[in-house]
Structures are given as C-alpha cells and as structure tokens.
Amino acid sequence: MNALQSEMGQDFVALGFPCNQFELQEPGNNASEILNGIKYVRPGNGFEPNFQMFSKIDVNGEKELPLFTYLKSRCPSTRNYFSDKHSLTYNRFEHADVRWNWEKFLISKTGKPIKRYDASTDPFKIRGDIQRLLRRNN
Structure with a gap:
C-alpha cells in the first residue's frame, strides 16, 4: 500500500484499520504498539506506513x-x-x-464503495481500478 500511496499522489488516500478478529493477528493495544509491531516484526525491517492508520477496530x-x-452492505464478499471459524474472535457470522x-x-471521493478485493489480492493488482476511478473523478 505504501508504494501505491506514493505512486497515485494526493488524489488517492489509503486508510488502514487494524483488526484482531482473525487468529488474533493484531495483538497491539494502542497505536504505538501496532506501529512498532509493523516496524519491527511484521513486515519489519523498519517499515513505516505512509498512509493513515486508525486504532484497532x-x-x-x-x-x-x-x-x-x-x-459490506454495498460490496459482496x-x-x-x-x-477456520475457531480462529475467528467473533461469533455472529454473516x-x-x-x-x-x-x-x-x-x-470513490464521494464515499461510494466501488469494489472489494480479497485479502490475498496484491495491492498492485488493483492499480488499474484506482487509476480508472481517479480519471473518472477528475
């Protein structure tokens, strides 16, 4: 996401929402713990996001x-x-x-959800969709 944020410029805004509902993969209790986890553990190597990260939700x-x-109501799963449902930390599955x-x-800039991408989707594979949306909005 860092590379996309840098490449797309100020018209593109990436936002990160840490979540601990999947195998407890985000154990940080606050913003500094989460950012230190990103910087030193995963992905590590001094990584710092160049996009806004919110509190864990x-x-x-x-x-x-x-x-x-x-x-979720606007974009299908x-x-x-x-x-494995045993690795999920909530119990009302929808x-x-x-x-x-x-x-x-x-x-979109107006808040309309356009598309949803799987967790396994490489951010660079959505580049074309972002570029098309930015051209349409300008």
Whole structure:
C-alpha cells in the first residue's frame, strides 16, 4: 500500500484499520504498539506506513465499526467460505463479513464503495481500478 500511496499522489488516500478478529493477528493495544509491531516484526525491517492508520477496530460482529457495516452492505464478499471459524474472535457470522486482514475496499471521493478485493489480492493488482476511478473523478 505504501508504494501505491506514493505512486497515485494526493488524489488517492489509503486508510488502514487494524483488526484482531482473525487468529488474533493484531495483538497491539494502542497505536504505538501496532506501529512498532509493523516496524519491527511484521513486515519489519523498519517499515513505516505512509498512509493513515486508525486504532484497532472490529470489522465483523456485534461491535463492528458502522463504516464496515456500510461497506459490506454495498460490496459482496470476495469468498464463499470462512477460514477456520475457531480462529475467528467473533461469533455472529454473516455472508458479507470481511474474511481476513488486508481485505481492501475501493471507495470513490464521494464515499461510494466501488469494489472489494480479497485479502490475498496484491495491492498492485488493483492499480488499474484506482487509476480508472481517479480519471473518472477528475
């Protein structure tokens, strides 16, 4: 995401929402712990995001952030299956749920969800969609 943020310029804004609902992969309790985990552990090697990172949130279940309720209602899930449900830390499973960390949503300048991408999608594979959206918005 860093490379895309740099390449696309100020008309493109990437936002990161840490979540601990998938195999407890985000154990940091606050922003500094999360950023240190990114910098020194995963991916490590001094990595620092050049996009805004928010506090840890829930993207699914009873305490999900309303933003994700909205996004999920507008863009279909990228998978027809859940990972091992025992590795998920919420218990109200819905078809539209985010299935794993690093799932991505492309949203227009006006807040309209355009497309949803699987967690396994390399950010560079969405470059064309971003460029088309930016051209359409300018």
